Structures are given as C-alpha cells and as structure tokens.
Amino acid sequence: MRGLQRLVQATRNRQSTHALRRSRLRNPEQQAFIGMGEPEMNLACRWFSVRHLAVGIAISFAVLFCTANADAQASRVGATLEGTVTDSSGAAIPSSKITVRNALTSQSRRVATDEQGFFRAEQLTIGTYEVEAERTGFAPSRHTGVVLSLGQTVHLDIVLSPASTSEKVTVSAQPLAIDTSQTSVISSVDRERIEELPVRTRNSLDFVLLAPGVSGSPAASAVSGSTPLTGSGFTFGGLRPRSNNVSIDGLDNNDEYTGSSRTELSPEIVQEFQVVNNGLSAESGGASGGSINVITRSGTNMVHGDAFIFAQDSAFNAHDPFETETGKPSFRRFRAGSSLGGPIVKDRTFYYVAFEQEHNRGQIGSDIDPTITSSINSFLASGAFPGLATRQINAACSPIARAETEAAGKLEHQLTKNTALMFRYAFTNNKESGDAFNTGGLIDASARGSSFTSDNHLSGSLTAVLGSEAVSDFRFQVATRHAVLRTNELFGPEIDITGLAIQGIARAAKIIIKPAIHTRVRGANTFGRLAGR
Structure with a gap:
C-alpha cells in the first residue's frame, strides 16, 4: 500500500512540474517566443516522446509475448509438428529431447x-522430416518420412x-494427414501437381482453379469505360x-x-499453394473472398x-469461323526458361x-x-466528325x-542454430x-489497348527460435x-456505334451512336429506315 502511495505521489509531482514549466513560459519576456511556437512546441514534443515511447515499448513487449504463446495461430509460411512421448504403458515421459531434422537441408x-x-515445434519449413526422441533409460526412437505441408x-x-x-526403434509409418485443429476450408496444391499439370499461360496462380468453389472470373466488358487493368482472374463463390x-x-x-497479383512468379520457383475459401482465420484474413498463400522454393544440399x-x-491452328477475313491471322509464340537451386555452404546457406x-x-x-465497315468508312470520308483522328476502320487483321x-x-x-535469415527478389x-x-x-484496331507494366519486389525475414x-x-x-x-489512337474522341463498332481513343470524349429502326404501316406494305442519334 505504501509503495502504491509513493507511485501516486510521484506521478502528481511530475504533473505539477510540467504544469509549472508551462506556466513559466507564459511570462511577458517569452510571449514573443510562444507566438512563434518554438518553446511550447519543443516542450510538447519532449513530453510526447518520453510518455509515448514508454507506452510503445510496453505494448511491443506485450504483443511479443502474447503472440509467442498463441498456440492456436496457424503458420502462413510453414508448418507445425506436435505430439506426445509415452512409454509402453501409456505414461507420459517428461523432459524428453525431440530433434526434428529436415531430410533435404539437414537443418534441425x-x-x-x-x-x-507434450512437445510442439512451430514455423518449420515445409518438406519431409525425420523426428528422433531420446530419454535416459529408454531406447531412442526415430520416425522417418514425416511430411509437413x-x-x-x-x-x-x-x-x-x-x-x-x-x-533403437525406427518407424516409417506416416501420421494422420487430417489436421483436426483446422477450422477453415483449405485446399493445398503441392509441388508434384505444379510440375505435372500443364498451364498454358505459365501463370502460377492458375493452379488456384484446382480448389473447390473457385472458378475463373468472366472477362471484363469490352465496351469503353471498363477498367483496362486485369483483375485476379478467379472468383470465390461468385464474389x-x-x-x-x-x-x-x-x-x-x-x-x-x-485486386490482382502484383509480381508474377514462374511456376518453377513455386513450392506450394494454400487456398482458403471459407472460414478465414485472423492470420489469413483481409479479404471478403478467398485467401491465396504462395510459398516459394528453397535450395537444398x-x-x-x-x-x-x-x-x-499459327500454321497448326484452325481458322476461326467467326472472323470476317478470308486469310488466317499469323501468330508465333516462343517461351523459354530455367531454374537452379543448391547449396552455397552445405547445411547452412542455400x-x-x-x-x-x-x-x-x-x-x-x-x-x-x-x-x-464500308458504310462507316464512306461516312467518315465525307467529312463527318472532323475532330476524329481515325478516318477509317481497319478491315484487315x-x-x-x-x-x-x-x-x-x-x-x-x-x-x-536457432536463427535463420532469408532474402527474396522478384522482377x-x-x-x-x-x-x-x-x-x-x-x-477497331484504333481503340485496342496496350499496356506496359514493371514490378520489383524485395522481401526478407528473420526467424528466431526463442x-x-x-x-x-x-x-x-x-x-x-x-x-x-x-x-493505339492517341488523339480525338471515341465513336461508339452500339452493337456495330467502336473506334478512336478510349476514356476520352465519346460520341455514342445508337441505331434505331422507325417503321410505319401503309396498307399491306411496311417501310423502314435507319436513323442515328
């Protein structure tokens, strides 16, 4: 109780001291300086720094220790291995030493x-592990081929x-692959499927379509006014x-x-996908649709x-029956690539x-x-719309x-032994x-768009086992x-003839022509004419 009274009295003394300092600044000799704002601003900054720095440090330590003990939080970059060690009668064996070793990198x-x-090892790199348990008075036990996704x-x-x-006892049986602690609907695409399944676009995110409830999003409307930037390309449950x-x-x-992905990765450097399409948890939230987590590959020994x-x-392609040109459009595509991984220092740097x-x-x-096409070109050749830079529609490819x-x-x-560093750069x-x-x-070709996009991405991590x-x-x-x-056309307005053709620069001044058919009946004959407005 006396300690609490001293703390309250010390707090009151500090508040009185600060109030006295502020009151001293109000004397006539320093009124000019207060008008300029320098002495009072410096005092406020000093008070803010000392007070809020202490609060910030306290909150940082609180968050650190709270998250460190949050066992229910799943890892977004690795996996978790937990279990129990018992004897043949089922009694728990405390203080047993558990060694978890990666079979490809020998890191443990x-x-x-x-x-x-009970034991628990978090933030383990995905892969295949060997688990060894030791305790004085018992024979060592080793489990091989434990796969962590x-x-x-x-x-x-x-x-x-x-x-x-x-x-020594060696066990090669696999533990249950079902994660009973998982409450979200999660689908994983492992490295084997990424390597074996074909993907025409070479876009690694296309593998997300393998998850249930995920479908390709419809293409953006071709009419002017739609965004020219592409979206993610897929939708979760119609969102x-x-x-x-x-x-x-x-x-x-x-x-x-x-909402699309910024940096695109080659499928060669993608190790695994995790798709969460229902029941988002705190660590995979931030979206009303679905969450896609991509893990890149690492080097091994x-x-x-x-x-x-x-x-x-295009020599091997059939002619499109809906195209109006008599000839077949030419097309040539060439894509090449490579990947390489390994150790710089064995068991340490990859x-x-x-x-x-x-x-x-x-x-x-x-x-x-x-x-x-012929009618519009004749109409423009007569001098209509003089401000339009495009004077004819392209009839060819x-x-x-x-x-x-x-x-x-x-x-x-x-x-x-307990600290790892990672850097990754993507372009x-x-x-x-x-x-x-x-x-x-x-x-028309004059209204078709071109895009030039460049992305640079540098990321890193420092992981420490505490x-x-x-x-x-x-x-x-x-x-x-x-x-x-x-x-393609940089000047002039756009002409949009609804249902017939679009030409000119998009997202500029627009002229919309809506064809309409007016009819009138005379006896048994019907007359019609085409009008524009």
Missing part, C-alpha cells in the same frame, strides 16, 4: 517435452521402449475478383486498385535445375533462382461486318505483340501491344509498380 530443431509429455499441424505420438529391450487476398511467403502481393522451351505457330521469358507476335481478326520477363531469386542463411516486366484491353470483336514454446518471425518487403496504359 530441438525441443523438449513438458510434464505431460503449408499451414498444417501434424500430430505425432511417440512410444519409447526400455533401453534393455532394444537399442468479385478483386475481393481476394494474395500473399507470397506470408507477405501481401495485391494490387490495391484491381543437392544441386537441382530445370530448363524448358515452348513454341506455338539459393534458388528461376527465370523465364516470352515473345510472341501475331495478328488478330475483327468481327465487324464488312458491310458496316491488326498486329498484336507481347514480351514478358519473369525473374526471381531466393537466398537463405542459417545465422545460428516482372510485361509489355502487351494491341491486345491488353478493349479486345472485343467489335472494337525456446520450446516461442518463435519470433520478423518479415518485411519493399515493392514498386510502374504501369502505362494507352490505346
């Missing part, structure tokens, strides 16, 4: 069982036999495509304006690499890099009726092109000419995006 984590024989909590029960009966959340290695990767090449030529590039050139036809470069690299280093450069937006069949029950994970990222959008 050591934890101990509590009084109930992204966001999964695997439960493993270990039974130790007396040392007199056996020297908007921009309502999704995409993260890479636990860090946000969303375009705030369209073995050097491994891939190389590929894809080619496509790297993984991936690179791929695409070039294609071709032509695209038009669905505008040739009769309509229009050229299109695309050049895309994707590069990413990841470096991991084990600083100490995407995408140029689409004449086929980025306004791509409908009734849109004990058997606490893991600290600090992550950061720096990302930039530069996007330029334009139409």
Whole structure:
C-alpha cells in the first residue's frame, strides 16, 4: 500500500512540474517566443516522446509475448509438428529431447517435452522430416518420412521402449494427414501437381482453379469505360475478383486498385499453394473472398535445375469461323526458361533462382461486318466528325505483340542454430501491344489497348527460435509498380456505334451512336429506315 502511495505521489509531482514549466513560459519576456511556437512546441514534443515511447515499448513487449504463446495461430509460411512421448504403458515421459531434422537441408530443431509429455515445434519449413526422441533409460526412437505441408499441424505420438529391450526403434509409418485443429476450408496444391499439370499461360496462380468453389472470373466488358487493368482472374463463390487476398511467403502481393497479383512468379520457383475459401482465420484474413498463400522454393544440399522451351505457330491452328477475313491471322509464340537451386555452404546457406521469358507476335481478326465497315468508312470520308483522328476502320487483321520477363531469386542463411535469415527478389516486366484491353470483336484496331507494366519486389525475414514454446518471425518487403496504359489512337474522341463498332481513343470524349429502326404501316406494305442519334 505504501509503495502504491509513493507511485501516486510521484506521478502528481511530475504533473505539477510540467504544469509549472508551462506556466513559466507564459511570462511577458517569452510571449514573443510562444507566438512563434518554438518553446511550447519543443516542450510538447519532449513530453510526447518520453510518455509515448514508454507506452510503445510496453505494448511491443506485450504483443511479443502474447503472440509467442498463441498456440492456436496457424503458420502462413510453414508448418507445425506436435505430439506426445509415452512409454509402453501409456505414461507420459517428461523432459524428453525431440530433434526434428529436415531430410533435404539437414537443418534441425530441438525441443523438449513438458510434464505431460507434450512437445510442439512451430514455423518449420515445409518438406519431409525425420523426428528422433531420446530419454535416459529408454531406447531412442526415430520416425522417418514425416511430411509437413503449408499451414498444417501434424500430430505425432511417440512410444519409447526400455533401453534393455532394444537399442533403437525406427518407424516409417506416416501420421494422420487430417489436421483436426483446422477450422477453415483449405485446399493445398503441392509441388508434384505444379510440375505435372500443364498451364498454358505459365501463370502460377492458375493452379488456384484446382480448389473447390473457385472458378475463373468472366472477362471484363469490352465496351469503353471498363477498367483496362486485369483483375485476379478467379472468383470465390461468385464474389468479385478483386475481393481476394494474395500473399507470397506470408507477405501481401495485391494490387490495391484491381485486386490482382502484383509480381508474377514462374511456376518453377513455386513450392506450394494454400487456398482458403471459407472460414478465414485472423492470420489469413483481409479479404471478403478467398485467401491465396504462395510459398516459394528453397535450395537444398543437392544441386537441382530445370530448363524448358515452348513454341506455338499459327500454321497448326484452325481458322476461326467467326472472323470476317478470308486469310488466317499469323501468330508465333516462343517461351523459354530455367531454374537452379543448391547449396552455397552445405547445411547452412542455400539459393534458388528461376527465370523465364516470352515473345510472341501475331495478328488478330475483327468481327465487324464488312458491310458496316464500308458504310462507316464512306461516312467518315465525307467529312463527318472532323475532330476524329481515325478516318477509317481497319478491315484487315491488326498486329498484336507481347514480351514478358519473369525473374526471381531466393537466398537463405542459417545465422545460428536457432536463427535463420532469408532474402527474396522478384522482377516482372510485361509489355502487351494491341491486345491488353478493349479486345472485343467489335472494337477497331484504333481503340485496342496496350499496356506496359514493371514490378520489383524485395522481401526478407528473420526467424528466431526463442525456446520450446516461442518463435519470433520478423518479415518485411519493399515493392514498386510502374504501369502505362494507352490505346493505339492517341488523339480525338471515341465513336461508339452500339452493337456495330467502336473506334478512336478510349476514356476520352465519346460520341455514342445508337441505331434505331422507325417503321410505319401503309396498307399491306411496311417501310423502314435507319436513323442515328
């Protein structure tokens, strides 16, 4: 009680001291300085710094210790292994030493069982592990082939036999793959499916469509006024495509304006997907649709690499029956890439890099009726709409092109036995000419859009094991995006003939012509005429 009274009295003394300082600043000699705001502003800043710095430090420590003991929180970048250690009679064995070792990198984590024989290892890198349990008076037990997937909590029960009966017990049986602690509807796409399943676009996010309840979003409207930036490309339960959340290695990767993914990754550097489409938890929230978490590949003690090449030529394509041109549009596509991963320092430093590039050139036809094309060209040739820069509609195929470069690299280093450092850099450069937006069949080549997008992304993490029950994970990222959008025609208004053709620059002044048919009846004959307004 006396200590509490002293604390209250000290607080009152400090408040009185600050009030006295503020009152001293009110004397006539310092009124001019107060008018300038310098002495009082400095005093306020000093008071703010001391008071709020102490509060900030207290809150930081509170958050740190609270999150460290939040066992129910699932990992967004790794997996969790938990279990019990008992003897043959079912009695718990406390203080058992548990060693969890990654089979590919030889990196290990050591934890101990509590009084109930329970152990838990969090933030483990996804992969295949060996688990070994030791206790004085018992024979060591080793479990091999324990597979940990992204966001999964695997439960493993270990039974130790007396040392007199056996020297060492090795178990190769797999624990149950069902995570009974998971309350969300989660689908995972592992590395095997990413390698074996074909993806024409080479967009790694297309694998999200393998999850139940996820479908491709409809293409944006081709009419002027729709956004030229592409969305995420998929929808969860019919919700908007921009309502999704995409993260890479636990860090946000969303375009705030369209909801699409900023940096695109090559499928060669993607290790696993986790798709949460129902029952979002706190760590995977931030979206009204679904949450997609992507984990990139890491290097191992073995050097491994891939190389590929894809080619496509219109000579092997059939003619589109809806195109009005007599000839077949030309198209050539070429995409090549490679990846490589391995150790820099065995068991300690690893790297993984991936690179791929695409070039294609071709032509695209038009669905505008040739009769309509001829009528509009004749009308514009007569001098109509003098402010329109485009004086005729292109009746032939229009050229299109695309050049895309994707590069990413990841470096991991084990600083100490309990501390790991990771850096990852990704770069995407995408140029689409004449086929980025306004791509409908009734849109003339003058209104078709081109886009030039460049993304740079640098991220890192520092993970420290603070004990058997606490893991600290600090992550950061720096990302930039530069996007330029334009139409083939840079000047003049747009002319939109509803249901027939669209030409000119989009998102500028617009002239809308709506064809209408007026009829009148004379006897048994019907007369009609076409009018524009």
